[in-house]
């Protein structure tokens with residue numbers, strides 16, 4: 001079994017918890033209160049900016065030049081999505097600014113940036129993979145189980161359910177499998193640990209938006 005298949009097995013309970021959480025259920029049904037989605041979008045703007053910075057750092061540190069090129073393209077893509085959030089989704093969903101970086105966002109972006117800067121680059125590649133893969137799975141899950149043709153969040157859902165996003169995810173998974181082959185068992189274990197941590201943080205990110213978790217509530 002390759003590294004990604006083994007690692008997905010590890011996070012299956014977290015993924016199950018994600019698709020059952022109120023934020024995702026209500027997003028799928030189109031009943032998520034707008035304020036919760038606005039909170040999420042504002043935090044996601046900070047997240048995407050710093051996710052892109054982490055991807056650029058990984059690109060600079062990649063051993064293989066083709067992987068460096070791919071990661072710099074991922075970084076560019078994340079910046080483009082962040083700009084689309086600001087330019088069109090903020091307007092579409094009535095948000096005039098992104099607010100402040102709240103605790104879960106702070107934790108998640110600090111984890112990504114410190115892993116990208118200080119850990120072995122293969123571990124950093126594993127740390128950013130859930131950001132691609134979980135969104136693809138959740139996007140497809142919501143798309144395939146939609147209940148309302150007039151879901152107000154449909155445009156956002158389509159970003160992650162399409163073929164274009166799937167292509168990116170496949171590229172990110174393939175790179176992780178390739179680099180894992182040249183890692184020791186102990187190093188692969190650390191890659192898996194980074195993937196599991198990021199998956200917990202994906203859950204927390206949606207949960208915190210649902211509950212409006214702030215430094216001071």
Ligand SMILES: Cc1ncc(CN)c(N)n1
Pocket residue numbers: 044047048130131132135202205
């Ligand atoms: C928190 C989070 N994680 C992942 C993605 C998808 N790149 C996102 N937009 N936001």
